[in-house]
Amino acid sequence: MEASAKISHTSALILQTIGLGYAYGFDLMEATGLPSGTVYPALRRLEKESLILGSWEEKRSAFNQDRPRRRYYRLTRHGREALAGALKRYPLLAQLAPEGKESKPVRR
């Protein structure tokens, strides 16, 4: 079965939001309006299906700013394909897209 056929509307929304540059859990919650109890399990599922890839922030940059390291998520090639399929499957998804991360003030 194709990956896009399996992903739910919520997962597709999260994929789309990650694709727009929102990289960590709380950022995704703020952009999508979904609660943490939905976003995090969805992230685990998407990561398990290799649609996203989670990686820890570099030690040095966090250490220099005296803060704990964050875990960032990004789309994999497989995830981008799944997102393209999901956008066909859920045409209204594009309307739910938050504005791109680049155009928003960045939280440290």
Added chain:
Amino acid sequence: MKPARPIRGLIWQSTLLLRAASLLVPKAQRREWYREWYAEVWHWAHFLLESGHLNSKTRLELARHCWGAFADAAWHRYNQEQFMRALGEAPLSAKFCLTSISLLFFFAILVSGFAPTVRSAFSRLPFYQPDRVASLSFHGNFSHYHEGTLFIP
């Protein structure tokens, strides 16, 4: 990496919730799981402080986000989707499906019998002919009385 003084209490409360939730996470993944959540809470609390948005409403909002850690932790422990898929992939017959639905249906009927509204709706009325029951009252309002409505045999 010590949190700023005004949010130490907030971080401490959140940490408490996260520690409790982390007990649900399998031991092998617990440390990493906790680190991710702690970092998110730490950044969120500092953002609130630095942006001047730290108030009782945002504190409550952060606590609500921390409650979501339990759902996430439970996902790690039970992986519900895996369970549902395993159930869906099992070769079950149509007969099994029909029997399950029938059992569920009869169980629902049985249980609904205990609900007072359902019980009163299906119970027999204490009158022999309910459509011929008249209500008599000394304080009744007869403004809607029409001739021929009141029938006295």
